[in-house]
Amino acid sequence: MNQTPELTYSEIDRTVLDTLRPPSGGYWLLIMVLILGVLAGAACWAYQIYIGIGAGGQNIPVAWGTYLINFVFWVGIAHSGTLISAILYLFRAGWRNPIARAAETMTVFAVSIAGLFPFIHLGRVWLVYYMLPYPNQRYLWPNFQSPLVFDVVAISTYLTVSSLFWYTGLIPDLAAVRDRATGLRKKIFTILSLGWTGKHEQWRHYTRGYLFFAALATPLVVSVHSVVSWDFALSVVPGWHSTIFAPYFVAGAIHSGLAMVLTLMIPMRRILHYERIVTMEILEAVAKTIIFTGLIVGYAYGIEYFLAWYSNNPIEQEAFRWRAVGDYSLEFWIMVVCNSLVPLLLFFKKIRTSIPWLFGISILINIGMWYERFVIIAGSVAHDFIPHAWGLYRPSGIEYGIMLGSFSLFFLLFLLFVKHLPSISMTEMKETLDHGESGGI
């Protein structure tokens, strides 16, 4: 699939390297606004540490509120980065190349932010090292039969692997920036690129190593969100205890991640003048994948109701009845409409080739996927076995502040990235040109 027949190697370099020129005042203004958002979030967290975890709205029975909702949300956002960079690489899908770098970067930042939420949820964050297996005088060890400990292992692995994958992919492009830089910038990029010269011996090992990287990242990404789903599915709570949770969560994660790719790529291609590289066909390919993941998610919503009915378990049936018509019905219907129905609009070519529609739909899916996590995490325990133990949950202002901080941090990191590092892989773009076939040896 040749996306850009009219492009040349030098045009690719020029287009990408031009984005690294000193930014305008508007950019710094946006950076300042986002820093304020991050500071607001940090202040809320500091307040919570001072007051105690009760500063959040969590209660009995809803002990897992927005901190866990945001954790699952950000892990989900991360997943499409690995889908695009690793899984589509293995399938040799040419349309991945222009968006792979931005998606991988999104993965690294999203996992980092997701990793903050268990810390925030701990309350006494300085005791976080209790989760790690380290020799101690009390012979206490983490319980490796618990999905929560699986999660610690899986998320740490995912963050490490996705960061290394991202950096490895960046090395040839860092060398390209080094070769066109001067002064201090040249020195920095010389060190960052590890003296890469693109000699055949380097490429020989790199192509093979990158292939293995992709092959390893692929099962990892599936395992990570499966493990996240088992945090819920291995309990006995109605609405959580379900065998479909692993594939359901993986599909949902990719669904939300692809939507976030569109949310980021659409303004980025316009602001950084990437229209010739990130073509409409590429955005359309992402939209088509969203239709697919949206159908899986919609099927999962439906099958949950079928299982509740078919199980003939009155508690399960009540949990799902209440989900649709109870106190969180608004959140439920936002979830269903935004995640399953709105993406169906993308079946129409006119809609999936329209930038405003694509952008709007991507935002709605992001909102819908956040609410999906709300419905599953808060909704299930709010209304489980015993009526006198039922209770409702609403996030507190502190939680909203921390959430604002997390979104601000994500967009801040991404904005810093696009102006300081190549946001499109020049190497992979050159490979897609007719006169440069891709592939490892």
Add this chain to the structure above:
Amino acid sequence: MEKAVASDIHVLGLFPDEKNTASAIEAMEEHPWKIDRVNSPFPSHKIFDALKLKKSPIGWITLAGGILGFVTGFSLAVYTGLEWKLVVWGKPVLAWFPFVIVGFEFTILFSVFANVLGLVFLGNMPDFKGLELYDPRCSGEHFGILVSCEQQDQEKVVEFFKNRGGEVTIFD
């Protein structure tokens, strides 16, 4: 490709496309000069074929890392399970299936560590000295063939590159 030649002089032939680069590499087989390296802005199959490169052994290093990772993860779960026994309803203390998940995550983690270390060592990185015999255009739109030859062959090498449309740089 290995030819025993004294490397007094380094000559770099710079080509604007991979096809000419690959044909120059193939034609060089008839000459006694040694190709030190070929720089390219992206991995090129044509160049790999012309150089008759073997598969990288990095897969074996990755595999070794993976095996070590699985053993480490699984052993850690078993060891900690035995050290801190959680006896529930008389069920066995060691739960093998959950431990496979820990073993799997460690497999991926250690495979990737081994892969990256293999890449660094086999690719001879960091290699800041390599930048001395290098043209920065090779990370952009050019392909470079760096040849080492004896002093008396310098002119022949220069002519060889020029005849094939290459631009020549001589490093003393």
